[in-house]
Amino acid sequence: MTWVSAVVHGILLGGIYALLASGLALMFGVMRIINLAHGSLALIGAYMAFLFTEHVHVSTYLALAAVLPGALVVGYVLQRTMLERSLRAGQLVPLLTTFGLLIVIANLLQYFFSPDVHSLDEGSIGTASWRVSSSLSIPWFDVLTFGVAVVVLGGLQLVLRFTQLGRELRATAEDADTAELVGINARSVYARATAIAVATAALAGVFYGMRSSFDPNAGAAQLLYAFEAVVIGGIGSLWGTLGGGIVLGVAQAVGAQINPEYFALSGHLVFLAVLVARTAMQAGGIRLTLRGVG
Amino acid sequence: MSAVAAGMPDTRVQRWTPLSVAFTGGLAGLVVLLAFAPVVLGENSQNNLIQLYFLVIMAMMWNALAGYGGLVSVGQQGFIGIGAYAAVFLSVQHSLNPYLSMLLATFIGGAVAIPVAAVVLWLRAGAFAIATWVVAEAFAILVSLDPNPAIGGGTGTSALLPFNIRYTPEQRLHYTYWAALGAVAVLLLLLFVLLRSRLGGSLQAIRDDEEAAASVGVRVLLGKGILFVVAGAGSAAAGTIILAWQLSILPLGPDSIFGVNWTAKMIFMVLVGGLGTFEGPIIGAVALYVLQTYGPNNGVWYFVLLGGIAIGFALVLPRGIWGTIQERFNVQLLPVGYRLRTVSNGKGTT
Numbered sequence: 001m002t003w004v005s006a007v008v009h010g011i012l013l014g015g016i017y018a019l020l021a022s023g024l025a026l027m028f029g030v031m032r033i034i035n036l037a038h039g040s041l042a043l044i045g046a047y048m049a050f051l052f053t054e055h056v057h058v059s060t061y062l063a064l065a066a067v068l069p070g071a072l073v074v075g076y077v078l079q080r081t082m083l084e085r086s087l088r089a090g091q092l093v094p095l096l097t098t099f100g101l102l103i104v105i106a107n108l109l110q111y112f113f114s115p116d117v118h119s120l121d122e123g124s125i126g127t128a129s130w131r132v133s134s135s136l137s138i139p140w141f142d143v144l145t146f147g148v149a150v151v152v153l154g155g156l157q158l159v160l161r162f163t164q165l166g167r168e169l170r171a172t173a174e175d176a177d178t179a180e181l182v183g184i185n186a187r188s189v190y191a192r193a194t195a196i197a198v199a200t201a202a203l204a205g206v207f208y209g210m211r212s213s214f215d216p217n218a219g220a221a222q223l224l225y226a227f228e229a230v231v232i233g234g235i236g237s238l239w240g241t242l243g244g245g246i247v248l249g250v251a252q253a254v255g256a257q258i259n260p261e262y263f264a265l266s267g268h269l270v271f272l273a274v275l276v277a278r279t280a281m282q283a284g285g286i287r288l289t290l291r292g293v294g
Numbered sequence: 295m296s297a298v299a300a301g302m303p304d305t306r307v308q309r310w311t312p313l314s315v316a317f318t319g320g321l322a323g324l325v326v327l328l329a330f331a332p333v334v335l336g337e338n339s340q341n342n343l344i345q346l347y348f349l350v351i352m353a354m355m356w357n358a359l360a361g362y363g364g365l366v367s368v369g370q371q372g373f374i375g376i377g378a379y380a381a382v383f384l385s386v387q388h389s390l391n392p393y394l395s396m397l398l399a400t401f402i403g404g405a406v407a408i409p410v411a412a413v414v415l416w417l418r419a420g421a422f423a424i425a426t427w428v429v430a431e432a433f434a435i436l437v438s439l440d441p442n443p444a445i446g447g448g449t450g451t452s453a454l455l456p457f458n459i460r461y462t463p464e465q466r467l468h469y470t471y472w473a474a475l476g477a478v479a480v481l482l483l484l485l486f487v488l489l490r491s492r493l494g495g496s497l498q499a500i501r502d503d504e505e506a507a508a509s510v511g512v513r514v515l516l517g518k519g520i521l522f523v524v525a526g527a528g529s530a531a532a533g534t535i536i537l538a539w540q541l542s543i544l545p546l547g548p549d550s551i552f553g554v555n556w557t558a559k560m561i562f563m564v565l566v567g568g569l570g571t572f573e574g575p576i577i578g579a580v581a582l583y584v585l586q587t588y589g590p591n592n593g594v595w596y597f598v599l600l601g602g603i604a605i606g607f608a609l610v611l612p613r614g615i616w617g618t619i620q621e622r623f624n625v626q627l628l629p630v631g632y633r634l635r636t637v638s639n640g641k642g643t644t
Contacts, residue, residue, distance in 0.1 A: 034420025036368070085609050091419050095366045096561055096608045099423075103558045103601035106548070107594045217548050224431065227424045261439055268432040272413060275425065279416050 002257060005136045010253030011246050012138070014229070015146035016211065018245030020204035020222060021229035022153055023197030025241050028230070030173045030193040031087060036098040038201055039222030040105040045071055045202025046209035047109060050118050060120045060210055067206060068199050075198030079191040087190075102219060109216035122210035145207045149245075152200060153238050160238075169193055221264065228271040309490075325479045332468040340471050341539070346583050347474035348535040349563065351481055353575030353582075355528040356560035358485055361570030362494075363521040364501045366419065368557050369426025370529045372410075372433045375545065375552035377403045377530025378537040379437050379445060385456035386444045392456045393473055396534035400477075403530020404523050411522040415515055427554065434552035438545040450544035453537055470538040477531045484524065489572065493517055501570070555597065562600050565607040568614030577616050 024038045035041075045067050052063035082101070086094040122141050129139040160166040171179040172189045180186050208214065208222065225248060233244025248267050255266025332340060352370070359365040380402040384395035414425045440446030457466050488494065496517050499507035508514050533551060537543055544550035559582055567578025582600075590596045611618060 028420070034424065036420070036423065082605065082609070089609070089612055092360065092364065092366050093608050093612065095420055095423050096565060097605045099368060099558070099561060100601040100605035100608065103555075104598050104605070107597040107601070111594045111598075220427075220548070220554060224424065224428055227421075228428065231421070261435070265432060265435040265439070268428050268435070271428060272425075272432065275413050275417075279413060282416065 002135060003254070006253045006257040007250055008136065008138060009142065010250030012142035012146045012249070013253060014242070014244075014246030014249030015142075015149035016204055016208055016245070017225050017229040017248050018233075018242040019145075019149040019152055019200060019207070020226040021233075021241045021245055022156060022238060023200040023204075024223075024226045025230045025238065026156070026193055026200075027197045030169055031083075031190055032091075033083070033087065033094040034098075034227070035083075035194075035197070036095060036223060037101040037105060037219070038098075038197070038226060039224070040102045040219030041071070041074070041198050042201040042205030042208065042222050043109065043214060043216075043219040044074075044105065045205035046120060046214055047113055047118070048202070049120055049206045049209065050113075053121060059123055060206065061123065064203065064206055067202055071199040071202035072195045075195035076191045078198065079194035080187075083194060084187065084190070102223070106216050106219055113216060115216060117213040117215045118209070119213040120206065120209040126210070141210070145211065148203070148207065149242070152203065153242055156196075156200075157238050165189075165192060225267065228267060232271060232274050325475065328475055329472065331475075332471050337464075337467060340467055342583075342587075344471055344474045344535065344539050345586075346579060347478045348532045348539070349559070349579040349582055350478050350576055351528055351532040351535070352556065352560050353563035353567065353579045354481060354485060355525040355532070356557075357564045357567075357569065357571075357575045358521055358528075359525050360564060361574075362489065362497045362501060363518050364504070365415075365518060365522070366423045367426045367525070368423045368554065369428070369430035370525065370560060371552050371554055371556040372426070372430025373403045373407065373526045373529035374533035374536065374556055375430070375437065375543075375550075376406050376433060377533030378543050378551045379451070379533075379545075380530070381534045381537050382451050382453050382543075383445060385453055386451070387442065389456070391460065392453060392538065393469060395456070396473060396531075396538060399534050400527050400531040403533070404527030406530075407523045407526025408519075410526070411519045415518050415522060427557075430552060430554075434545050434550070437552070448544075448546050450542055450550075452542040454541050457538070457541070466538070470535065473538065474535045477535065481528050481531065486572070488520070488524065493520060497521065549593075558597065558600060558604070562604045564614070565604050565612075566614055568617035568620070569612070571614070571616045571620060574614050574616040578614070581615075 020039070020042055024035065027033060027035050027038075048067045048070065049060055049063040052058055052066055053060055056063075082097055083094060086097045125141050125144060126139075128141075129137045130143075131137040158166075160169060168179070168184050168189050169192075171182070171184055172186050176186045179189075205222070229245040229248050230241055231244065232247050233240035233242070247270065251270040252263050252267040255262035258266075328343070331343060335343075352374070356367065356370060359367050359370075377396075377399045380399035381392065381395045384390045384398055385392040390398070410426075410429055414422055414429065417425050438446060438448050445451060461469065489497070496507065496512040499510070499512050500514050500517055504514055536551065545552055547553055548555050562585075563578030563582050564575055565578070566581045567576065568574025585596070585600065585603075589599060607614060613621060
């Protein structure tokens with residue numbers, strides 16, 4: 001029954017990873033770049049929420065009302081300044097600049113907030129849980145997190161499908177040059193995509209900070225988990241990302257059930273196993289086509 | 295090539311110029327001269343030079359991947375850690391001579407790179423970057439979980455014993471210095487020969503346009519694979535030198551032997567020196583050394599500055615210091631490329 005409990009917790013944990021991954025996947029889908037500072041931006045969201053709860057004495061949920069608009073602005077400005085220039089310089093430069101940003105953010109956070117761990121208050125819901133049986137109880141906060149993830153992913157899907165911004169995003173992702181020909185301002189589309197991505201990252205960061213404690217270097221792990229969720233789920237579909245997040249969460253929770261130190265490792269190993277399987281299938285596919293031709 | 299030859303009959307393909315002959319000879323002479331440093335220089339200077347040497351190795355290896363293979367790795371710290379821990383495993387666990395252990399650990403690093411290459415080389419750009427990072431993290435956790443008390447444990451390990459039972463601290467310093475200098479010289483030569491061979495040409499083709507290169511018969515994966523294995527071995531060598539230099543190492547955290555801060559330093563050195571230039575990483579290593587010595591003492595501001603400068607170079611001066619000089623004055627001190635020289639006006643282009 002403890003295994004059932006681990007799997008259930010893993011599934012709910014997957015919601016946070018999917019939320020974190022959705023912004024990464026959105027930027028990759030639209031601009032073909034992977035923002036290595038994505039996890040660090042999520043972490044900034046958590047620290048900003050901490051500032052609000054600490055100094056304005058509001059609940060963490062209320063702090064989101066200030067953190068999320070701030071994150072939109074940060075994303076927009078980041079794209080218009082650093083990322084736009086990086087994109088123009090070729091495929092590799094965005095990786096180098098966003099990695100530099102990751103290092104700068106981790107160390108600035110360490111300077112302003114000390115290297116110690118912080119955590120966010122999840123309110124009265126934090127202690128409540130639903131007792132299914134003697135060995136399985138589901139914390140309501142985990143259910144809330146998962147629900148938020150599903151709502152945000154669904155919302156993104158709807159925006160992409162039915163709104164003017166969604167049509168522009170999809171057109172630019174397909175072919176930026178052609179999109180420009182029909183009057184779409186690709187630079188503005190990119191900036192709005194990054195703004196949304198950073199806001200979802202900050203939201204995920206705040207929920208992550210309520211779930212577990214964080215330190216200035218936690219952004220790197222967040223980036224890896226988000227990317228693992230994207231790859232396991234298969235790039236290109238938001239619901240696939242949710243599936244990937246769930247697989248990753250279950251792998252980590254089950255690993256931690258065997259030995260708490262296996263938490264991150266088991267997720268990494270499942271990710272690498274997926275990569276190996278894809279490579280093998282690809283190699284197999286190539287051989288099959290060659291045989292078909294010969 | 296034929297079109298150029300037809301248009302300008304007086305064109306010659308040139309590899310060596312008088313300047314590059316002089317410089318390459320001078321560099322070989324410098325290595326020989328530096329080998330005498332333990333006789334002449336004090337303990338401090340030798341320690342500083344050892345640091346500079348392992349930084350040069352790291353920068354060369356990262357540049358080989360990114361500058362010549364188009365592969366941005368965020369996981370070379372995995373091989374640095376593997377090298378250091380393999381040397382501990384051989385010298386502490388199996389009582390081998392520590393310097394022999396360092397040599398063997400270098401080959402172990404190269405051997406480990408082969409299966410890793412098979413998994414990650416299929417990936418493009420950012421996916422490759424993060425996958426290498428995941429591999430490095432997995433290595434770090436696996437090493438820290440090793441049940442053997444000489445290896446495992448988050449509190450790290452030490453190679454003090456195998457060095458101390460064989461050598462005095464002074465001998466250790468001298469031998470480590472020579473090992474580090476030797477590693478720089480051998481790896482520099484290896485890369486020089488590799489990049490001048492057929493592989494160098496095919497790598498350049500891959501870097502410029504992977505699909506086009508593949509379509510004219512360049513074996514893309516083989517070329518990248520060779521680079522990745524060489525970089526794995528070279529990074530492991532750097533790891534063993536760090537071990538011999540600081541004796542105790544930690545497995546986990548950004549500042550540890552498996553820490554991502556090494557990658558931050560590599561990116562800084564290569565971007566500042568000049569991505570894809572043979573000489574750039576050496577300049578970059580000197581620049582980092584200067585920043586370490588004269589920059590902020592506080593670790594936090596040191597890394598903020600390091601990251602900030604790297605971003606600045608990537609955006610404003612993407613060819614780095616040496617790349618910019620090369621472009622402006624058309625010089626190449628170490629001849630890894632080809633130069634077209636038109637005899638009539640005496641001007642050459644690379």
